[in-house]
Amino acid sequence: MSTIAPTAPAPDRTPSSPRSEDSRLKAILGRWETLILALIALVFLIGSGISSEFLTGESLTTGSSDFTEYAILALPLTLIIATGEIDLSVASVLALSSALMGYLWNQGLPMEGIIPICLVAGALCGLLNGWLVTGLGLPSLAVTIGTLALFRGLAFVILGDESVTSFPTGYTDWAFGNFAGTVVPNTIVLFLVLAAVFAVVLHRTPFGRAIFAIGANREAARFSGLRVNRIQLRLFILSGVIAALAGILLTLRNSTAAGNVGEGFELTAIAAVVLGGVSIFGGTGTIGGVLLALILLGGIQKALNLDPDISTYWVNIVFGILLIGSVLGPNLAARVREARRINSRGTRPPRPGRSAAPQSGPGGEGNSNA
Amino acid sequence: MSTPTTSPAPAGPGGLAPKIAAEEEARVSAGRRFIDRLIRARELGLLVVLALIVIVTGVIEPNFLDADSLKQTVLNVAIIAVMTAGMTLVIVTRNIDLSVGSILGLSAFVCGDFLTKNPDVPWPVGVVIAVVIGAACGLLNGVLVTWGRVPALVVTLGTMYALRGVAFLVTDGRQINAEDLPDSFLTAGSGDLLGIPTLIVVALLVIALFWFVARDYAWGRQLYAIGSSGRSGGQAAKLAGLKSDRRVTQAFVISGALAGLGGAMFAARYGTVDATAGQGYELRVIGAAVVGGVAIAGGSGSVLGAALGAVVLGTIQTALIVLKIDDFWQQAIVGLLIIVAIALDRLIAKQSEALLRQRSARRRTAA
Numbered sequence: 001m002s003t004i005a006p007t008a009p010a011p012d013r014t015p016s017s018p019r020s021e022d023s024r025l026k027a028i029l030g031r032w033e034t035l036i037l038a039l040i041a042l043v044f045l046i047g048s049g050i051s052s053e054f055l056t057g058e059s060l061t062t063g064s065s066d067f068t069e070y071a072i073l074a075l076p077l078t079l080i081i082a083t084g085e086i087d088l089s090v091a092s093v094l095a096l097s098s099a100l101m102g103y104l105w106n107q108g109l110p111m112e113g114i115i116p117i118c119l120v121a122g123a124l125c126g127l128l129n130g131w132l133v134t135g136l137g138l139p140s141l142a143v144t145i146g147t148l149a150l151f152r153g154l155a156f157v158i159l160g161d162e163s164v165t166s167f168p169t170g171y172t173d174w175a176f177g178n179f180a181g182t183v184v185p186n187t188i189v190l191f192l193v194l195a196a197v198f199a200v201v202l203h204r205t206p207f208g209r210a211i212f213a214i215g216a217n218r219e220a221a222r223f224s225g226l227r228v229n230r231i232q233l234r235l236f237i238l239s240g241v242i243a244a245l246a247g248i249l250l251t252l253r254n255s256t257a258a259g260n261v262g263e264g265f266e267l268t269a270i271a272a273v274v275l276g277g278v279s280i281f282g283g284t285g286t287i288g289g290v291l292l293a294l295i296l297l298g299g300i301q302k303a304l305n306l307d308p309d310i311s312t313y314w315v316n317i318v319f320g321i322l323l324i325g326s327v328l329g330p331n332l333a334a335r336v337r338e339a340r341r342i343n344s345r346g347t348r349p350p351r352p353g354r355s356a357a358p359q360s361g362p363g364g365e366g367n368s369n370a
Numbered sequence: 371m372s373t374p375t376t377s378p379a380p381a382g383p384g385g386l387a388p389k390i391a392a393e394e395e396a397r398v399s400a401g402r403r404f405i406d407r408l409i410r411a412r413e414l415g416l417l418v419v420l421a422l423i424v425i426v427t428g429v430i431e432p433n434f435l436d437a438d439s440l441k442q443t444v445l446n447v448a449i450i451a452v453m454t455a456g457m458t459l460v461i462v463t464r465n466i467d468l469s470v471g472s473i474l475g476l477s478a479f480v481c482g483d484f485l486t487k488n489p490d491v492p493w494p495v496g497v498v499i500a501v502v503i504g505a506a507c508g509l510l511n512g513v514l515v516t517w518g519r520v521p522a523l524v525v526t527l528g529t530m531y532a533l534r535g536v537a538f539l540v541t542d543g544r545q546i547n548a549e550d551l552p553d554s555f556l557t558a559g560s561g562d563l564l565g566i567p568t569l570i571v572v573a574l575l576v577i578a579l580f581w582f583v584a585r586d587y588a589w590g591r592q593l594y595a596i597g598s599s600g601r602s603g604g605q606a607a608k609l610a611g612l613k614s615d616r617r618v619t620q621a622f623v624i625s626g627a628l629a630g631l632g633g634a635m636f637a638a639r640y641g642t643v644d645a646t647a648g649q650g651y652e653l654r655v656i657g658a659a660v661v662g663g664v665a666i667a668g669g670s671g672s673v674l675g676a677a678l679g680a681v682v683l684g685t686i687q688t689a690l691i692v693l694k695i696d697d698f699w700q701q702a703i704v705g706l707l708i709i710v711a712i713a714l715d716r717l718i719a720k721q722s723e724a725l726l727r728q729r730s731a732r733r734r735t736a737a
Contacts, residue, residue, distance in 0.1 A: 086523070138712050141466070141523070142666040145656055146708035153702025160698055259698075267527060280521045313538035313645075320532025327520040 032277040032330075036292040040299060047303030054306055057183035063302035065176075065185040065253065069094065069262065071294045072191055072246040073269035074276075075198045076239035078290050080140075081273050082202070083214045083232060084282025085133065088144040090243040091265035092151035093125045095258075097247030099155035102164030102257025111171055118244050125151055126240020130233035148266070155259035163258035167251070175252035187249050194242075199287035207231070215282025271319055272297055275326045297322075412663040416678040420685060427689040434692045441567060445639065447684035448573040449474075451677045453632045453655045454662070455580045456625030458676040461659055462584070463618050464597040464668025465522035469511060470629040470655055472533035474648030477503040477633030479537060482546040482643045485555055493555035497634040504630020505623050507533060512619030530652065534645070541645040548641025559638025569635055573677075576628065581673040592617050598669025657704060658683050661711045683707070 047054040073090045080087050097118045104114045125147070132143045179189045202208040213221040214228050222228045251257045276293035278285025297319065304315050428435040453470050460467045481500035485493060507529065514525040548556060563571045584590035592607070596614045599606030607614045632651075637643050662679025664671030683704055690700050 132709065132713065136713055136716055138716055139666045142660055142712050143709065145653060145660070146705050146712070148653065148705065149657065149701050149708065150705025153699065153705055156698035157696070157702055160696070267531070270527065271531070274524055280524055313535040316531045316535030316538070318535075320528040320530070320535065322528075323531070324514060324518075324520060324525055324528035327524050328514065328518045331519045 033286070033289050033292055036276070036289065036296055040292065040296050043296060043299040043303060047299060047306070050303055050310075051306040054303055059302060059306070061178060061183050061185055063298055064188045067294065067298040067301070068185070068187040068191055068253070069246045069250050069265060070268045070272060070297075071188075072194065072249070073243060073265060074272045074290055074294060075194055075287070076235065076242045077269050077273050078198070078276070078278055078285060078287060079202060079211055080235050080239055081270075081278050081280060082211050082282055082285050083235065084218065085140040085232065085235075086144065086270070086280075087129060087140065087236065087239050088266050088270075089125070089129060089147040089151055090239060090246075090269060091262045092148045092155065093122050093240050093243035094247035094250065094262045094265060095155040095260065096125065096151045096158070097122055097244035098251045098257045098261050099159035099259045101248060101251050102162075103158050105164055105167060105257070111168060115248055118248055119241050122240040122242075122244025122247070123237050124240070125244075126237040127233075129240065130236030133236065134229040134233045152259070152263075159257065159259045161259070163256050165256050167255050167257075172252050172255040175249060176255075187253060190249070195287060195291055202287055211235070212283055215279075215284070217283075268297070268319070271323045275322055277326075280327075413672070413675050413678055416662065416675065416682055420678070420682050423682070423685050423689050427692055431692050434689065439688070439692070443685055443688040444570055444681075445567055446688065447681050448567075448569040449632045449635045449639070450651070450654055450658055450684065451573045451680040452576050452635065453625075453629050453651065454658045454676045454680045455577050455673050456621075456628035457655045457659050458662075458664050458671060458673045459580065459584060459590075459593055459621040460522075460625045461656075461664050461666060462593045462597045462668060462671060463621050465515060465618060465621070466526060466656070466666070467508075467511065467522070467622065467625045468526040468652045468656075469507065469529040469533055470625060470632075471648040471651035472530045472537060473504050473507045473626055473629035474633040474636060474651055475645060476507070476533050476537040476540065477501075477630040478636045478643045478647045479541050479546065479633075479645065481634045482551060482637040483540075483544075485552055485637075486546060486550040489552045493552060493558060493638075496555065496637075497631070500634035500637075501627050501630045504633065505627035508623040508626020508629075509619065511626065512622030515622065516615035516619050534649075537647075538645040545644040546637070546642065551637070551641055555638055556641055559635070559641075569639060572631070572635065576631070577673060577677045580624070581677075584673050589617070589620075593621060594669055596668075654683070654704075655680075657708050660708050663711070663715065665715065666712070679711075 044055070053059050073094070077087060077090065100121055101114055101118050104117060105111075109117075129140070129144055129147055132138050132147075133140045174186055177186050178184060179186050202211060210221070210226050210231055213224070213226060214231060218228060247262070250261055254261075272293045273285075273290055274280055275297070276285065276290030278290065300318055300322075301315050304310050304318070424435070433439060453474070457467055457470065477500040480503055481496045484499055485491070485496040511522075511525055511529055514520050514529075515522045518525075558568055561568055584593065592612050592614075595610070595612060596607040596617055599608075599610075633648070636647055658680035659671070659676040660666060660679070661683060662671065662676035664676050664679075686703060686707070687700055690703070691697070
């Protein structure tokens with residue numbers, strides 16, 4: 001593009017402070033969350049059209065409990081992505097926690113001892129990620145691609161390819177059960193409590209403001225006195241602990257511990273975070289948006305699974321398109337607005353690069369495949 | 371690397387000035403040479419690691435060194451190495467391509483399906499189809515990243531999902547078996563060319579081509595310039611007049627095309643293709659590039675180093691099997707290697723930076 005505007009996606013989704021009643025309405029309508037909400041309504045309409053089972057309590061129970069782990073992983077990821085970093089290793093920590101749980105149970109430890117050990121193991125995984133990123137200054141993308149393989153490998157080392165299924169029914173019943181006679185699964189109630197805590201921390205505390213400050217401009221955050229490295233280290237540790245918790249829940253819910261559980265979960269969790277309006281470059285986003293994105297993705301999955309005629313693989317395609325569209329849409333809207341603004345001032349918009357004069361590139365031009 | 375040497379210092383009026391200038395130039399080029407050596411040391415270091423693995427494994431289990439076992443090892447690496455060459459070009463521009471595994475799956479199936487249904491068509495047509503499909507997917511990635519200004523991580527995560535879904539739709543539960551494929555195609559996959567297995571010839575040609583192009587041609591150097599000019603998608607490179615959007619798109623197209631080629635190689639080598647082909651390959655390919663010294667932050671690393679990274683990872687994999695070490699250690703060791711590689715890079719970079727600073731300080735006090 002021949003404009004000199006930064007390539008970072010326009011942070012168009014952040015709510016602007018409304019000035020009057022009229023613009024407040026406009027602001028609400030223009031908000032990212034409103035758009036997701038509309039999409040959710042659409043999905044639920046289509047879903048109930050596909051099958052009468054879609055809007056039943058039973059479907060809500062199974063649909064939401066199947067999404068528990070994605071949802072829980074998405075919470076700490078939201079904070080990490082809001083600081084402009086990423087953690088791809090969460091699903092491997094989840095598997096490590098599950099494998100450790102199975103191993104320790106086989107060794108005859110009581111559940112009351114196993115659960116804290118798994119959470120500590122998750123914290124240590126997060127500590128390793130965080131130390132490599134903040135202590136050595138390595139890019140989090142590369143570090144967590146490495147630990148993604150490392151932690152998954154350790155999960156296999158601990159438990160091999162066996163699986164442990166003999167967990168005490170007291171725990172598995174809780175994980176499988178619903179909350180106090182409602183249709184809401186216990187695990188989802190736990191998730192909602194966690195989500196509330198995360199929302200308060202992110203949106204109502206200095207720690208949360210520090211997270212956005214780091215994501216918006218790391219250097220400026222440091223110069224204004226924030227302990228950037230310490231905050232990021234804590235976030236990675238938090239991510240490890242929460243991922244371990246998700247591993248415990250998944251193990252209990254399926255009453256199966258194995259090293260291969262949760263493969264690829266990190267991608268769905270990241271998709272939910274990005275779709276929820278958190279900029280992958282950091283600095284913007286809300287827990288509420290991520291929550292809505294989770295509902296949307298869960299709804300789509302459930303709806304498509306209910307129709308026997310629709311191949312379940314459409315879920316992949318729809319997720320992929322939504323993920324790209326969630327960033328592409330606002331970018332294009334911003335560009336259209338910009339072009340209109342420039343037009344109204346009487347100057348022509350800058351011409352896109354592709355229609356520019358023939359390539360003036362030097363020597364090696366002929367070697368390109370495109 | 372092909373940095374030009376500094377132009378000779380202008381001759382001063384006195385005899386002293388040129389002497390100092392000459393000394394300074396000698397120091398500067400010594401520093402350059404040092405950096406140069408470090409970069410080459412990466413490839414050398416990988417070769418040393420590779421030799422160590424091969425020798426140690428060979429001593430413990432001599433079977434590892436027989437020709438057939440070595441051939442199998444290198445054959446397993448060939449597909450990953452080809453994809454790593456494309457990935458290197460993308461990572462060098464400070465982008466990433468997570469969709470290569472899905473592209474491989476899609477193109478491998480379409481290629482195999484086409485050859486099964488048209489046994490009379492010469493098999494290279496199938497390969498061309500696979501490459502074209504891959505290139506088209508790469509073009510989609512590239513256009514979304516440059517024209518759509520969507521971060522590469524988001525775009526390729528999305529296409530990784532979507533293309534895998536498309537692969538499932540296309541296969542519709544079917545699977546291609548070796549007996550359905552034309553024999554000529556399978557022979558090409560397992561056969562030799564001038565005594566070297568064909569897949570290895572293909573891999574060597576691809577690696578040599580892109581290593582050369584990225585190292586010595588303006589087109590390749592521009593990729594490095596784009597990747598090292600900041601977070602904002604090559605702003606400095608753009609201001610310097612490079613068509614950075616076009617270069618980035620081309621890098622994605624090449625990465626996609628090579629993933630497509632990898633798909634054809636996959637079909638020819640294994641004969642069995644279903645919709646899950648190539649699942650998880652993206653991480654193996656990125657891991658190989660990272661171990662091979664390609665910086666995830668863009669702007670540095672060579673195609674040759676990345677290919678060596680793929681060979682090292684592949685050899686470790688086979689060595690572990692030969693040594694009868696539990697399969698389960700494999701992934702953990704790969705992960706550890708990736709982390710050690712990037713940590714080492716960082717430490718070396720810090721040290722050489724300190725060394726250069728020291729030298730320039732000494733130069734200043736001397737002048």
